[in-house]
Amino acid sequence: xxxxxxxxxGAVLLLLSLLLAPSVMAADNETYMVDVEDGSSLLIRDEPxxxxxxxxxxxxxxxxxxxxEAYGWVKTYYDNQVGWVASQYLFPMxxxxxxxxxxxxxxxxxxxxxxxxxxxxxxxxxxxxxxNGQEQSQTVEPLTGYTIVLDAGHGGKDPGAxxxxxxxxxxxxxxxxxKVAKNLKASGATIIMTxxxxxxxxxxxxxxxxxxxxxxAFISFHYNSFxxxxxxxxxxxxxxxxxxxxxxxxxxxxxxxxxxxxxxxxKQADYRVLKKNSDLSVLIELGFVSNPAELGEIxxxxxxxxxxxxxxxxxxxxxxx
Numbered sequence: 188x189x190x191x192x193x194x195x196x197g198a199v200l201l202l203l204s205l206l207l208a209p210s211v212m213a214a215d216n217e218t219y220m221v222d223v224e225d226g227s228s229l230l231i232r233d234e235p236x237x238x239x240x241x242x243x244x245x246x247x248x249x250x251x252x253x254x255x256e257a258y259g260w261v262k263t264y265y266d267n268q269v270g271w272v273a274s275q276y277l278f279p280m281x282x283x284x285x286x287x288x289x290x291x292x293x294x295x296x297x298x299x300x301x302x303x304x305x306x307x308x309x310x311x312x313x314x315x316x317x318x319n320g321q322e323q324s325q326t327v328e329p330l331t332g333y334t335i336v337l338d339a340g341h342g343g344k345d346p347g348a349x350x351x352x353x354x355x356x357x358x359x360x361x362x363x364x365x366k367v368a369k370n371l372k373a374s375g376a377t378i379i380m381t382x383x384x385x386x387x388x389x390x391x392x393x394x395x396x397x398x399x400x401x402x403x404a405f406i407s408f409h410y411n412s413f414x415x416x417x418x419x420x421x422x423x424x425x426x427x428x429x430x431x432x433x434x435x436x437x438x439x440x441x442x443x444x445x446x447x448x449x450x451x452x453x454k455q456a457d458y459r460v461l462k463k464n465s466d467l468s469v470l471i472e473l474g475f476v477s478n479p480a481e482l483g484e485i486x487x488x489x490x491x492x493x494x495x496x497x498x499x500x501x502x503x504x505x506x507x508x
Contacts, residue, residue: 217252217253218250218251218252218253219250219251219253219261219277219278220248220249220250220251220277220278221245221246221247221248221249221250221251221272221276221277222247222276222277222278222463223245223246223247223276224247227247228244228245228246229244229245229246229249229272229273229276230243230244230245230272231243231244231245231263231265231270231271231272232260232270232271232272233268233269233270233271234271235257235259235260235262235271236260236271239271242265242266242268242270243265243266243270245272251263251272251277252264253277256274257271259273259274259275259389259391260272260273260274261273261274261277274389274391275389275390275391275459277391278463328373328374328375329374329375329503329506329507330371330374330375330376330502330503330506331375331376332375333375333376333377333403333404333506334376334377334378334379334400334401334402334403335371335376335377335378335379335402335403335404335405335406335502336378336379336380336381336396336397336400336402336404336405336406336466337364337367337368337371337378337379337380337381337406337408338364338380338381338393338397338405338406338407338408338460339357339360339361339363339364339365339380339381339382339408340356340357340360340407340408340409341355341356341357341360341409342357342360342361342382342384342385342386342387342388343357343385343386343387343388344387345357345387347360347409347410348410348411348412348476348477349412349476350412350476350477350482351416351476351477351479351482352482354476354482354486356409356410356412356476357385358385359410359473359476359485359486360408360409360410361382361384361385362491363408363473363491363494363495363498364380364408365380365383366491366492366494366495367406367408367495367498367499368380369495370495370496370498370499371499371502371503374499374503379396379400379402381393381396381397390459390460393407393460394459394460394463394464397460397464397465397466397468398464398465398466402466403466403467403506404434404466404467404468404469404502404505404506405460405464405466405467405468405469406438406468406469406470406471406498406502407458407460407461407468407469407470407471408471408473409470409471409472409473410472410473410474410475410476410485411472411473411474411475411476411477412475412476412477413475413477413478414477415477416477416478416479417478418475418477418478419448419449419474419475419478419480419481420448420449420450420451420474420475421439421442421443421446421448421449421450421451421471421472421473421474422439422451422452422453422454422471422472423435423436423438423439423442423452423453423454423469423470423471423472424453424454424455424456424458424461424469424470424471424472425453425454425455425456425461425468425469426455426456426457426458426461426462426464426468428455430467431461431467431468431469432453432455433505434467434468434469434502434505435453435469436453437501437502437504437505438469438471438497438498438501438502438505439452439453439471439501440501440504441496441497441498441499441500441501441502441504442471442473442494442497442498442501443497444497444500445493445494445496445497445500446490446493446494446497448474448481448484451472456470458470471498473485473494
C-alpha cells in the first residue's frame, strides 16, 4: 500500500525551512509518486545533497507531498522532520500510463487535423485571382501549427560520452540540435530547445519542459560509445509501440537517406526522457564517438548538415502523412 508522506511539523518549522532552503523551482503541496526499480529504495536525506544523512527510505510507488525544490532535490517531511529526496525519481500522480497515452494520441489527432487544414489552405491559395497579369501564389509551410521540443543531450558538468580524441558528446548534440532547429523553423514549426548553450539540464527538467508545453514531438539527440572501437551505426529509440514508433521510423529513414553510417534501425527502450514523456518522443543515437572512423565523419560540417536534413525531413514526413 502506498504511503503518503504529509506535513506533520508545525508552522514555525515549515516557515524556517522555507526561508533557509535556496528554492529553484518550487512545487508547493503537489503529490508525486516514487519511480525507482522494484527492489531498490529512494533515500530520504536531511539536506539537499547526496552527502546528507539518510533519515528514511521510499519504495517504488510510494507517494510524496512536495513543498519545495532546491538543486535537483525536493523537500518533504518524514517522521516530524524535514527530508529531501532526488527529484528525478518523482513524477506527478496524474502522469500515469493512461494519461501519457492520451496526450500522445492527441498529438496524432492534431497531426491529422492540421494536415487537412493545410490542404484546404493550399486549395484556397491556388484559386487566388491573377493580379497585374501574373498569378499570385503563397506557400504554406508544412510544419505550421506544430511545436517541437529539441533536446540536446548532456551539457555543462555532464559531458556525455567522450571521444577517443577528447571530443565531448554534449558539444556534438548541441550542434546537431541547433541545425535541426534552423531547418524546422524554416518549415514553419515552433521550436523549444531544452538548452541553447553548454548548460547542465537535469532529466527531470527536460521532461517538464516537454510536458508543460503544447508539444507535438520531443526529439532527444545523442552520440554513442562502446568499448569495442569497431562498433558503430545510427539508431532511433522509442518507448511506445504505436504512437512513438511511427515517428521513430520516419526519422531513422530520413537520416539514412543522407548518411552512409550503418543503419541500426529503430529500437524500443525505456529511457527516462521517453518513458515519462507525455508527448510523442524519440531519442536518436547519431553514431559512435568511440569509433575512430565514425568520429572523423561525425565532426564534419557536412555530416552535421546531412544528419540535420534527414531528421528534419523525417519529422516533416511524419506530420504530413
